[in-house]
Amino acid sequence: MDNMKQLIKQFSALITLSLILTGCVSLPEPIYLTDEEVSIAAKVGITEQQYRVIKTSQLYQLSPRQTDQYLRILHEQEPDLRKRIGRIAEKNIGQPYELYLLGEAPFEPYDSQPLFELSKSDCVVFVEHTYAMGLTDNWGDFFKTLQHIRYNNGEVGVVTRNHFTEYDWNRNNNWLVEDISSIAGENTIKTYEQTINKERFFAKQFGINVPQDNVKTVETYVPNEHIPAVAQYLQTGDFVNLVRSTGKGAWVGHVGIIKVEDNGKVNVIHSASPAVRKEGLLEMAKSFLAETPERFAEGRTATVGFKVLRLHETANDNLKAKFDGNVPPIMMLNRKYEYLTKEQVKTKLALMREQAKKDLIENALEQSKQSDIK
Structure with missing residues (x-):
């Protein structure tokens, strides 16, 4: 039997050599x-x-x-931070996309996803990994920095995770990025108001009771028609938030990283189904602008513009300064939240909707009174 196996191996090798010599099979480039x-x-x-x-x-x-x-x-x-981030983003082109990818398992029971995943990404995970890798030169520091990007003050937990892009991620990471949406002038921006209801979010998404007050925020963004005026100011490594709307209200629904090519073309590298890819910023804005009227008419969501945030080249120093010069290790704090049944979640959300309606009526009456006074 062993002799037969050896003969088969020799015969296969001769066939392969023959195919190579006749040009039917080529050797891989060294x-x-x-x-x-x-x-x-x-x-x-x-x-x-x-x-x-x-x-x-x-x-x-x-x-x-x-x-x-x-x-x-x-x-x-590569000593240049921006160029490193551009190279890292490009080296992940083709990475498969998967939504809602990460959680706190096995350290907390509320989200069963793990703390990191290299083989797949969603849009936020892709950005967080890219920035953390650009800022650090080894796995240990990468993982530590990643958690400081993903969690407020590096305190790992479902409630301290930066869930809301505008209110959590952008603000808690002001050591890393800074909103520059108005860089081309006040006439190139619009604003939208947003109410953040975290109590509702945690009940609906994770089935846990986390009493919190609602917060309101006013956000600035660049409508699609003004992106050509803004694009010239962007740099590799800058952060873009894609602002979406149904015609009423707005929110950030997707994110990516800017890559400016040697010829000046401004691209966005982002993770979206089916995989990470690079697309022209101007082409994206033009396409979104053209399709918005039809999508609104059909009651669908449309991308109406971009928030743009500038990467701080002193990000590592800024993070140290945030903690008076010494960035603490990531922390897992012991937290216990009350579980809610599906019926309790349903009841809780219904009560919140009723309260929201009452608040709208009260606000309208108050505005009416103020108008009468004037």
């Missing part, structure tokens, strides 16, 4: 490393073969160990 890459491999402590695998793979195909090696390589190669 992967060469530059002298600089060979030097970096030695400096970060990996073999040239390990470097070749990392060089020829997309980021989502790498293991945590290989990701650690990639971060060490990248930070040796």
Whole structure:
């Protein structure tokens, strides 16, 4: 039997060699490393073969160990934060998309998803991973920074997670990004009001009782027709929020990262079904503008514009300053929330809707009184 296996192997090798010699099968192109890459491999402590695998793979195909090696390589190669973030975003093009990807498992029971996932992403996960990797040169610091981006003050938990883009993510990460939507002038922006009802959100999404007061916020964004005026000011690594609406009210429904090409073209790299991709910002805005009237007429949601936020090049220093110079380790605080049954959630949401109606009526009456006074 062993002799037969050996003969089969030899015969297969002869067939393969014959196909190569006749041109029917071609050998893969050899992967060469530059002298600089060979030097970096030695400096970060990996073999040239390990470097070749990392060089020829997309980021989502790498293991945590290989990701650690990639971060060490990248930070040796590229000292510029914006360029690093652009390269990281491009190295994840093709990463499969999956919505509602991450949670706090196994540290909390309220969301069964894990704390990190490299092989897939949704739009927020893609952005958070890209920024955290751009700011750090090893896995340990990446994971720590990731949680400080994802959770308020790095306190890991379902309630401290930055769920609402405008109110939570953008504000709690003001050490990382700053809203510059009005950079092209006040005549290129619009505003919308938003009421954040976290108590309702936690009841509906996770079935837990977390009493919190509603908060109101006023947000600024650039309508699609004014994006050409704003695009010229954008830089690689900037953060964009896609603002959506049904014609009444507005909210951020998607996010991405800006990549400005050498020829000046402004692209958005973002995670959307079926996978991470790169698209032209001006082309996106033009398409959204054209389809909005029809979508509104059909009662569907339309993307009406973009919030634009500038990446701070001093982000690491800003994060340290937030904690008086010493960024604390990520923390898991012991929290226990009351579970709600489906019936309790239904009742709770109904009561909240009734209260919201009463508030609208009271606000309308108050505005009417103020108008009479004037």
